[in-house]
Amino acid sequence: MADEVLKGWRGWFAESGEQLSFFKVFFRNLFRSGFEWSEFVRQCYEIGYKSFTLVGTTAFIMGLVLALQLRPTLIGFGAESMLPKSLAVSIVKEIGPVITAIICAGKIASGIGAELGSMKVTEQIDAMEVSGANPVQYLVVTRILATTAMVPLLTLLGDVLGLLGGFVAINVNGNVSLFLYFNKCISSLGFSDLLPAFIKTIFFGFVIGFIGCYKGYNSNKGTESVGLAANSAVVAASLWIFVIDAIVVQVSNIIIY
Amino acid sequence: MKTTSGQKIRTGVFAMAGLAVLVLAIFFIGNKKGLFSDTFHVHGLFKDVNGLQVGNNARFAGINVGVVENIAIVNDTTVKVVLSLNENVRKFIKKDAKIAIGSDGLMGDKLVIISPGGATTSEEVKNGDQLVGVNPFDVDKMIKKITGIADDAGTLISGLSQIVDKVNHGKGSIGRLLNNDKMARDIEGTMSQAKSTIANVHATTTTLNTDLKAAQDNFLLKGFFNKKKKKAMKAKQDSIKKLQKDSAARAQQSPAKQ
Amino acid sequence: MRHTESEKTVKKNVRSAGRGEEVIYVRGLKKSFGKKDVLKNINFEVNKGENVVVLGKSGSGKSVIIQCLVGMISPDEGELRVFGEEVSALTEKQLKKLRIRIGFLFQSGALYDSMTVRENMQFPLIRILKMNDQNEIDKRVEEVLKSVGLLDSIDKMPSDLSGGMRKRAGLARTLVVNPELMLYDEPTTGLDPITSREISNLVLEIQKKYKTTSIIITHDMECAAITADRVLVLNDGEFIAEGSFEEVKSSKDEFVSSFFK
Secondary structure (H helix, E strand, O other): OOHHHHHHHHHHHHHHHHHHHHHHHHHHHHOOOOOOOHHHHHHHHHHHHHHHHHHHHHHHHHHHHHHHHHHHHHHHOOHHHHHHHHHHHHHHHHHHHHHHHHHHHHHHHHHHHHHHHHHHHHHHHHHHOOOOOOOHHHHHHHHHHHHHHHHHHHHHHHHHHHOOOOHHHHHOOOOOOOHHHHHHHHHHHOOOHHHHHHHHHHHHHHHHHHHHHHHHHHOOOOOHHHHHHHHHHHHHHHHHHHHHHHHHHHHHHHHHH | OOOOEHHHHHHHHHHHHHHHHHHHHHHHHHHHOOOOOEEEEEEEEEEOOOOOOOOEEEEEOEEEEEEEEEEEEEEOOOEEEEEEEEEEOOOHHOOEEEEEEEEEOOOEEEEEEEEEOOOOOOOOOOOOOOOOOOOOHHHHHHHHHHHHHHHHHHHHHHHHHHHHHHHHHHHHHHHHHHHOHHHHHHHHHHHHHHHHHHEEEEHHHHHHHHHHHHHHHHHHHHHHHHHHHHHHHHHHHHHHHHHHHHHHHHHHHHHOOO | OHHHHHHHHHHHHHHOOOHHHHEEEEEEEEEEOOEEEEEEEEEHHHHOOOEEEEEEEEOHHHHHHHHHHHOOOOOEEEEEEEEOOEEOOHHHHHHHHHHHHHHEEEEEEEEOOOOOOHHHHHHHHHHHOOOOOOHHHHHHHHHHHHOOOOOHHOOHHHHOOOOHHHHHHHHHHOOOOOEEEEEEEEEOOOOOOHHHHHHHHHHHHHHHHHEEEEEEEEHHHHHHHOOOOEEEEOOOOOOEEEOOHHHHHOOOOOHHHHHHO
């Protein structure tokens, strides 16, 4: 029993060490000459543009639902006019970044995990390495950078669509001009709301790409390991997103107040 | 797989849209905080800022014109509040403007209210000026005061009610006045008597007047009245002579001058 | 067989040219995975221009030998020289340089399945040989594809190719950078007999045309018969027989002769 626990911990530490060395490899290749621009752009297209419909739809619905759910409670307090403010704060600070990141973890991290996993299984990564090309630079660096750049942008656009969803929901019951709604949203936000939220999405993006690449790149050479890589990438990336979220809240509270 | 130019364009548009949202958000929020417009600073001293925080709004005529930039304790009874205000409202705020701390709604944020001033001077405020800080309306103090007032009012009212009670029961002069018919009738009688007395006095005065005229014509007193008349005539003649002399002297001087 | 003759002359020539012509020199190679000793004591050398076939059962560790040669797997023990350089002592940069001189054809062909055949060919040219001139690249790609007979499929995706075509394309991609040493990992596995023969002949042709040295890992007798100048038989982590195809075929050893039944 004790042995098993010890083994589990040892495995966990071994995994952490492996991730750390993978990060080192990524970091070393990040500054190596010969950055794969066209692959990076293609990944941005695949990761950013192609996820936009999904992220946008989800964010819009989230904003809509949130507004509809909050409304009765706020009316109970006689604070209906606080609706745009509470929507703006909750969407920009928490719901936008986290929902977007979770969706991206589901779509992008699993996609990268499966893609690199199958490349590993079919020896494509080995072939690249043996031929003298640099698979880390071509496959890993571009993907991690693409997620790191695209997830924040997806989140920002998702925030806007979420707020639009809230606007639609408010206008189902009452009548608020878009301009007034926009003004109220903006006036309830400060840099202390926007910037920590934006910075954490950069970390979310990095984690999504990194975990996806790590799981795919280090998968075993069996067909089932492709599925395993995709699955464990989603699980690990989602977990990391919440951990980072918690850390960012604490750190930004310390810095701001 | 090569990226087609269509994909590149779409990626570019996507990235630009995302960045535009970021830039606009920063711009609008910064604009609200007055980060990108010209500002100037004024400060005021307070005993108590009632939970005001850095970043709270400053209002002038009900419009947000700036924010609280800094709050510092100067000594044990003084807190310095520095405001950063938009340059374009400076011309409306005079040197004798006052700042007070208020709150936005019943549970809302604290804010600084600037009252315009202009009563004693029409000079605009300058950067770094100190404005008079009106100490905030302390709810506790107010309640204490109101309690005192209510106590006072209580004693006052009980006194009053005693008085009213006495009056009602016909005690004291006012009470008798209001409550006793006999006294009123007495007063009425007194009044009619007074009237007839005054009529008598009037008649007496007329008689006295005729008596005095008769006395003037009386010979015994005639000499006295005549002397008085002569004196008056003489004084008149003297003044005429003096006038003539003066004019002669003036006539001599004027040709010599010419 | 006609090749046996030429093989012998080549061998003689090489031998007379001396040890300097050795492309690969392996002594006492050992490798174990966990508790399983896959390679116990491997000794062999390959001379320039030679086609060496390594025969062995599946899972006997044939592929491990060539993976050690390119530094994909580091051996537990033993001396391992390629082009006169000790592989385990190379820095990352030197290893990369060495790998450029070696072509490695994987079992599956290992085509990059997100790229067309043309882009697969261009990938090593741009990234490894750092070629910039698009005309030159196109010329090179077309030439190599022609020599493996795949010019028609130049703009197809790997998923649209048959097994044999993939092998050819994979071969073309390894050849496109002009390697001096070719390592084939089971080039005919999973193909029908006719295609197998075609591929085997292609391997031979290539060796002649590009003057490469080759090691061919296989358990396909026909492929061995067509391509081999020299055959090494691997069993239980050691080479138990060596010689020309005919020599090995006539071996009295039970295990070796079991291959030819």
